[in-house]
Each structure stands twice: as C-alpha cells, then as structure tokens.
Amino acid sequence: MTGTIHGVGLGPGDPDLMSVRADRLVRATRHIAYFRKRGRVGQARRLVEGMLRADAIEYAMDYPVTTEIPVADPAYMDRLSAFYAECTRHLAGLADAGEEVVVLCEGDPFFYGSFMHLHSRLAGRAPVRVVPGITGMSGAWTASGMPITWGEDVLTVAAATLPEAELTRRIRDTDALVVMKIGRHLPKLRRAVAAAGREAAAWLVEYAAMAEQRVMRLADAGDSAPYFTILLIHGQGRRP
Amino acid sequence: MTGTIHGVGLGPGDPDLMSVRADRLVRATRHIAYFRKRGRVGQARRLVEGMLRADAIEYAMDYPVTTEIPVADPAYMDRLSAFYAECTRHLAGLADAGEEVVVLCEGDPFFYGSFMHLHSRLAGRAPVRVVPGITGMSGAWTASGMPITWGEDVLTVAAATLPEAELTRRIRDTDALVVMKIGRHLPKLRRAVAAAGREAAAWLVEYAAMAEQRVMRLADAGDSAPYFTILLIHGQGRRP
Numbered sequence: 494m495t496g497t498i499h500g501v502g503l504g505p506g507d508p509d510l511m512s513v514r515a516d517r518l519v520r521a522t523r524h525i526a527y528f529r530k531r532g533r534v535g536q537a538r539r540l541v542e543g544m545l546r547a548d549a550i551e552y553a554m555d556y557p558v559t560t561e562i563p564v565a566d567p568a569y570m571d572r573l574s575a576f577y578a579e580c581t582r583h584l585a586g587l588a589d590a591g592e593e594v595v596v597l598c599e600g601d602p603f604f605y606g607s608f609m610h611l612h613s614r615l616a617g618r619a620p621v622r623v624v625p626g627i628t629g630m631s632g633a634w635t636a637s638g639m640p641i642t643w644g645e646d647v648l649t650v651a652a653a654t655l656p657e658a659e660l661t662r663r664i665r666d667t668d669a670l671v672v673m674k675i676g677r678h679l680p681k682l683r684r685a686v687a688a689a690g691r692e693a694a695a696w697l698v699e700y701a702a703m704a705e706q707r708v709m710r711l712a713d714a715g716d717s718a719p720y721f722t723i724l725l726i727h728g729q730g731r732r733p
Numbered sequence: 734m735t736g737t738i739h740g741v742g743l744g745p746g747d748p749d750l751m752s753v754r755a756d757r758l759v760r761a762t763r764h765i766a767y768f769r770k771r772g773r774v775g776q777a778r779r780l781v782e783g784m785l786r787a788d789a790i791e792y793a794m795d796y797p798v799t800t801e802i803p804v805a806d807p808a809y810m811d812r813l814s815a816f817y818a819e820c821t822r823h824l825a826g827l828a829d830a831g832e833e834v835v836v837l838c839e840g841d842p843f844f845y846g847s848f849m850h851l852h853s854r855l856a857g858r859a860p861v862r863v864v865p866g867i868t869g870m871s872g873a874w875t876a877s878g879m880p881i882t883w884g885e886d887v888l889t890v891a892a893a894t895l896p897e898a899e900l901t902r903r904i905r906d907t908d909a910l911v912v913m914k915i916g917r918h919l920p921k922l923r924r925a926v927a928a929a930g931r932e933a934a935a936w937l938v939e940y941a942a943m944a945e946q947r948v949m950r951l952a953d954a955g956d957s958a959p960y961f962t963i964l965l966i967h968g969q970g971r972r973p
Binding site: 505507508510512513564569577602603604609612623628632634635641646647650654667674731732733 | 747756811841843844845852882885886887892907
C-alpha cells in the first residue's frame with residue numbers, strides 16, 4: 494500500500510482560517526513536512542503549533558538559499574533544483590513505505606507555492622493530493638475592510654520583483670491590483686504606483702490574518718516591508 | 734447590545750473546504766441569511782445543509798432579477814439597489830435587536846461577492862465582520878491538477894462579460910489567466926482565446942469542488958457552460 498503526499502493549504506496565517514479538511518489532516522498525520530528558512534521556525538510550522546500528534550515525525554525542508562544569491566544566477570536555480578529533488582526523494586520514500594505525509598503550505602499550494610516544485614517532481618512517483626487554502630491576498634483584502642473586485646473589474650496579480658517599467662504598465666492597465674513579493678522592492682514599487690497615478694488608492698497590508706497585522710496607506714509606509722506584505726488597489730467597478 | 738453581521742465565506746463548494754471559523758459560525762448561529770435565485774435552494778444554502786441549529790431562522794434573499802434584464806439597463810441597477818437596501822434594513826434590524834447574523838457567501842465575500850453590496854450599506858449602521866474563504870478559482874485550479882502561477886507569473890482575473898476585443902487583449906497580455914462569469918459568453922470567450930493564440934493551453938473547470946466537478950480542455954467544451962464554470966490558462970514561469 495503506497496501512502497499519499499498531501500499538499501495542504503493552511504491559509505493566510507490564522508489557524509482558524511485553515512479549512513476543515515486541512516485541520517483534520519494536520520491533526521491526524523504522523524508525518525509532516527514543511528519548508529522554512531534555515532534557522533527559523535517557519536510560518537507554516539508555527540501555524541500548526543499545538544495541533545500535531547504527540548508522535549508526529551517532522552521533516553523540515555530548509556531552503557539552501559533564499560536571497561543570498563540573485564535569482565538570475567544559474568547557481569540559484571541549480572541549488573534549489575537539487576534541494577527539491579532531495580525533498581522529493583525523501584517524501585516519495587515515505588509514500589513507498591506506506592506512510593501518509595502532510596506537507597504544510599502557506600496560503601494556497603498552487604498559487605506561487607513552493608510545494609509546486611515537489612508536486613511536479615512527484616508526478617508518476619507517488620500519489621499526491623492537494624487541499625486548496627485561503628490565499629494570503631484574500632487575507633489582505635479582508636484585513637483592509639474593502640472588497641477587492643466589483644462587477645466586471647479586472648484583477649491583476651503581480652510580483653514586485655518585475656522591472657519598474659513593467660510594473661508601471663501593469664498598474665496603469667488594471668482595475669484592481671495585488672502585488673506580492675515586495676520586501677526590498679518597496680521603493681521601486683512605490684515609484685511604479687506613483688508613475689501610474691494611483692498612489693492615493695494604494696494600501697499595504699503587513700502580516701494579514703496574523704497577530705502583527707497592520708493596514709496602512711502606501712503613502713504612510715517606510716522604505717522596506719516585511720516578507721508578508723501585500724499591496725492592494727481596490728477595484729471600483731459596478732455596484733448597484 | 735448590538736449584534737454583529739458576519740459575512741462568511743464558504744469556499745468553492747465542498748463543506749470540507751469551509752474554514753474552521755466559518756464552520757463554527759454556521760453551526761452556532763441562530764440567524765442565517767443567503768442570496769439565491771428565486772425558486773432555487775441556492776448554492777450557499779445547499780453547502781450548509783445538515784449544519785444548522787434546529788431552531789435556526791433563515792432569511793432567503795431572492796434576487797429580483799438575474800439575467801432577465803441586461804445589466805446595462807438602468808432598471809437592472811434600480812431593482813438590485815432597492816433589493817440590497819431592503820436586505821440591509823432587515824439585517825440591521827436584527828443587529829439592533831442584539832442578534833448575531835451569519836450571511837452565507839459562496840467563495841470569498843470580498844471577491845466579486847453579492848455580500849459586498851450589503852457590506853457597503855451596513856457601514857456605520859451595524860457592526861460587520863468578514864471571514865475570508867477559499868475562492869472558486871482556487872477550487873478550479875486545484876481541480877485541474879496544475880499550479881496556476883510560478884515565479885514571477887502575472888495573473889489576470891477577468892469576466893467573460895467583457896467585450897471580445899478587450900478579452901483578447903487581456904488574454905494575450907498575461908502569463909496566467911482566470912475567467913469567470915462565463916455562461917452564455919462561452920462562444921465569445923472561445924474566439925478571444927483563439928485570437929490570442931492560446932486555445933491549446935486553455936482549460937474549463939465546471940462545478941469545482943462539487944460532486945459534479947468536470948475538468949476539460951476548452952477545445953473539448955460545447956457552446957454553453959453552467960454558471961459555476963471557470964476558464965484557466967496556467968502560468969509557465971520560472972521553476973527550478
């Protein structure tokens with residue numbers, strides 16, 4: 494009997510926003526695995542604190558590199574690729590031994606998630622199931638207290654790592670906007686939003702759905718943002 | 734003591750994909766309210782079947798019009814506006830009487846949701862809280878078995894009700910795509926996808942996360958689609 498690898502979305506950051514299915518799988522599993530930055534507890538692991546079986550066996554997958562090497566450097570891709578291959582071997586080995594494994598995923602596993610790199614490698618190697626989750630961006634627009642899209646609004650989701658001119662063009666050409674992966678790109682993002690003439694409508698949400706949650710106008714933000722920061726411009730479409 | 738109106742996201746269509754918080758609120762509430770097409774049970778109400786208190790009091794909000802009048806007709810906006818105002822009066826009255834009310838919302842309340850029209854009218858009138866949910870589009874890309882966005886992929890979410898040329902332009906100018914509100918616009922959407930040269934990459938998901946779930950290539954679809962249909966083009970971005 495081969496076990497199944499479950500990629501389980503945990504939602505934006507409050508355990509109460511996990512799905513009923515995710516909650517049940519996390520509490521029942523003997524094997525859990527999760528990504529984290531080396532030396533940190535990791536947000537995914539923190540989210541399930543107090544929920545695990547006493548005999549749970551944890552497999553922490555420490556990224557070999559996060560921001561130390563530029564993404565464009567071939568060494569970055571090489572090191573990550575070898576890392577994902579090693580994680581895949583380990584998880585597939587557990588499945589071969591008949592074990593069920595829950596891989597904890599922040600947000601939704603199929604939306605800019607690290608689990609996708611295991612999912613593609615596990616295909617044909619072990620049974621995989623995915624449990625969707627509430628995305629970080631849903632957490633962010635809920636925190637902002639304003640709906641993100643109305644009627645026929647077009648929503649664009651982009652990463653702040655894009656070139657400034659491309660960001661500006663995208664921000665100009667959409668009704669509603671979500672920007673992720675902000676961090677040290679905040680000054681560039683701010684320039685792009687201003688160039689698109691939309692600074693007055695832009696909001697930053699830090700740590701959505703977490704204890705440290707903060708919502709502010711982009712104009713009131715500093716020059717850097719924590720990893721869990723999302724920029725929002727709310728759509729203004731049709732509303733009876 | 735004024736009661737609170739809770740706009741509660743129920744997720745894409747499987748009760749198991751409700752959040753733990755949504756599940757708890759639905760089971761505990763005495764007053765629930767939900768939108769539906771006149772004469773139907775309604776998807777939101779169907780989702781909570783078997784979960785309600787025996788003494789639960791239901792307030793069904795029947796849309797006075799859905800597709801009988803064109804959206805562009807002022808009569809459409811007038812009738813919906815009066816309807817939302819009446820629903821707001823009723824719910825605010827319950828809150829004034831100290832009652833907590835759960836308004837059932839398909840997907841995520843702040844993402845193209847009808848609850849938004851109550852939320853904006855209740856502001857300053859009664860306390861409102863929103864519980865985010867897993868979106869229908871997350872349910873759809875999970876059903877497709879393929880991640881929607883990788884690396885720096887730009888995701889565009891649009892409605893099939895947009896003009897054909899605008900749809901074509903949007904489909905050409907994005908990495909990943911989600912199109913909602915398809916229904917009778919499917920032939921137009923298909924032409925737009927073809928004009929953008931992306932028909933081979935396009936998938937339709939009907940009834941994501943529900944018993945009737947179907948995933949098919951756009952090329953294999955007919956000329957109409959049920960209400961719960963989402964078109965997907967998956968991003969092909971960076972993957973170590």
